[in-house]
Amino acid sequence: MKGSIQKKGKIYYAVIPFAGKRKWFRGGTRKDAEKILAERLTEMNQGSYIEIPKLTFKEYSKTWFKGYAEMNLKPSTKELYNIILEKHLIPHWGDHQLSEIKTAQIQMYASDRLKKVGSKTVRNEIALLKQMFKHAHQWGYVKNNQAEHAQRPKIEKKEIEILQPDEIQKVLQHSTDAYRTALKTTVMTGLRAGELWGLQWGDIDWNSSRIHVRRSLWGGKFQTPKSKTSIRKVDIPPSLILELKKWKLRCPVNEHDLVFPNTDGNLTVHNTFIKGHFNPCLRRAKLRHVSWHSLRHSNASMRIQAGQNIKYLSTQLGHSSINITMDIYGHLFNDTDFTKKQVELLEDSFLSVRKPLEQGEEKGLEADAVNA
Numbered sequence: 001m002k003g004s005i006q007k008k009g010k011i012y013y014a015v016i017p018f019a020g021k022r023k024w025f026r027g028g029t030r031k032d033a034e035k036i037l038a039e040r041l042t043e044m045n046q047g048s049y050i051e052i053p054k055l056t057f058k059e060y061s062k063t064w065f066k067g068y069a070e071m072n073l074k075p076s077t078k079e080l081y082n083i084i085l086e087k088h089l090i091p092h093w094g095d096h097q098l099s100e101i102k103t104a105q106i107q108m109y110a111s112d113r114l115k116k117v118g119s120k121t122v123r124n125e126i127a128l129l130k131q132m133f134k135h136a137h138q139w140g141y142v143k144n145n146q147a148e149h150a151q152r153p154k155i156e157k158k159e160i161e162i163l164q165p166d167e168i169q170k171v172l173q174h175s176t177d178a179y180r181t182a183l184k185t186t187v188m189t190g191l192r193a194g195e196l197w198g199l200q201w202g203d204i205d206w207n208s209s210r211i212h213v214r215r216s217l218w219g220g221k222f223q224t225p226k227s228k229t230s231i232r233k234v235d236i237p238p239s240l241i242l243e244l245k246k247w248k249l250r251c252p253v254n255e256h257d258l259v260f261p262n263t264d265g266n267l268t269v270h271n272t273f274i275k276g277h278f279n280p281c282l283r284r285a286k287l288r289h290v291s292w293h294s295l296r297h298s299n300a301s302m303r304i305q306a307g308q309n310i311k312y313l314s315t316q317l318g319h320s321s322i323n324i325t326m327d328i329y330g331h332l333f334n335d336t337d338f339t340k341k342q343v344e345l346l347e348d349s350f351l352s353v354r355k356p357l358e359q360g361e362e363k364g365l366e367a368d369a370v371n372a
Contacts, residue, residue, distance in 0.1 A: 003037050005030060016040055018049075052143055057101065058094035060141060061085050064132050067139075076194075076218045084128050088113075099142050101133075106150040119153040126152045160328065161294035162301045163287075170285040179277050181247040182260040183295070188240045190299035190317050193292055194218040195225060197268040199259040204244060209236050213318065220267055230318040300325075304332045 003016035006024070014025040014037035025040060027033025043049035055063075065085070069078055092109060093101065106129060113122045126147075133147035163171065168187055175183050186196055194216035203212045211234045216225045225231050236244075244259070252265035262268045270292075278292060296317070303313050310333075314325040 003041055005033050005037060014040060016044065018044065052099050053141060055098045055141055056094060057096050057098050058090050060098045060136060061090060061132070064135055068131075068135055074223045075221045076223065079219060080124070081128055084125055088125060089129065098136060101146055103146045103149055106147055110150065110153060114153055119155045123152045123155065126150055160297045161290045163290065163294055163298045165302075167285075167287055168295075168298060170287060171281060174284040175281050176277065177250075178263050179260075179273070181243050183281075184243060185240065185260075186292075186295045187299055189234050189236060190296045190303075191234065192216070192226065192230075192296065192318070193270050194223075195230070195318075197258070197260060197270060198222055200257045201248065201259055202257065204259070205233075206241065206245075209238065209241055210234060211236055217267060218270070220269065225318065227318070227320050229315075229320045232315060232318050234316055297329075300329050301332055304329060 003014055005027075006013050006015045007030075012027045012030045012033035014027055014033045016023050016025070016037070023040075025033070025036045027036045040049065065082070069081060073081065106126070110122050110126050113125065130147045130150065133142065133145050136142045137145040172180055172183060172187075182196060185191065186193075189211060191199070191211070191213065195213050198215040198217035199211065199213075200215075203214055204210075205212065213225055213230060213232050213234060215222050216230075217223075247259075251259065252261050252263065254261040254265040256267070258267070260268060262273070274292060279289070282289060300313065300317060303316070308316075310322055310325060313329075314322045317325065319325045
């Protein structure tokens with residue numbers, strides 16, 4: 001099988017007879033076309049050539065969403081990806097042939113977006129492109145995964161917000177009765193927002209004083225928790241058990257048997273709760289504005305100050321690994337008060353060893369004195 005190099009305007013093409021037709025492969029320069037010609041002829045002679053279908057990014061996005069996203073992603077992730085596609089990726093890439101989108105173009109897209117939005121937003125968009133191109137390569141829509149080596153921008157690590165015990169007390173004091181127990185549960189367990197709102201009465205083991213995290217509620221829909229390790233048993237203190245028992249008598253009746261429905265007995269919408277209750281509660285308490293997630297951070301901080309084992313802490317928070325726990329909270333282990341407490345714990349742990357030794361030394365001295 002032979003081919004040739006043809007020029008149209010200023011563009012050189014590799015032209016090869018295939019399946020009774022002449023196939024044209026765009027090369028750009030003559031050197032590019034010659035390289036493509038050699039590659040395609042080798043593939044065709046070896047029988048490894050695959051016909052890449054012509055497909056625009058917009059056409060492929062519909063195929064990808066139906067063939068992968070709808071079956072494998074959580075509702076919250078699907079909603080996020082759909083927004084990214086409709087508002088950003090399709091308007092930018094929609095009419096581009098999927099097979100002609102190159103790594104450099106994706107990198108330039110990321111660079112341009114960084115001038116308008118934060119690095120986390122850009123990371124999410126590039127992460128979606130990476131997923132889509134990975135599947136496009138696996139499904140035979142592109143010859144090479146051009147998004148594989150695209151670099152995502154780094155996220156500058158922000159200092160986590162932590163409420164001090166006296167500030168937490170103010171939050172609870174200025175909360176309405178309808179949500180006070182929910183706030184206290186978050187502070188004492190470190191549950192994520194979706195885990196809290198998805199909690200059902202059957203998830204509480206009153207005998208063993210544990211909460212079983214089995215689901216999450218987000219965007220008005222129940223879904224599985226964030227990861228496999230998020231499905232866990234969270235130990236709760238007797239004081240919270242008592243509060244939950246009292247709350248059960250006042251809890252609005254609801255069809256899902258939720259522990260924390262909204263005041264009408266319906267599913268709690270987190271953003272509505274934040275705007276209608278949490279933020280006003282902070283203002284009434286005359287506290288700085290913090291995110292809801294700061295309550296989870298505060299729980300982790302108190303656990304660390306109490307000297308809890310790092311593995312236990314990681315498991316209780318539902319992290320997928322200790323590395324994640326250390327990455328978020330590692331700096332708290334270097335806190336002066338924490339270090340001092342660890343020394344005190346070490347001292348106490350050796351108390352049972354030190355006392356017998358000291359008593360033995362005293363008896364030895366007494367014996368020496370008698371013998372003398």
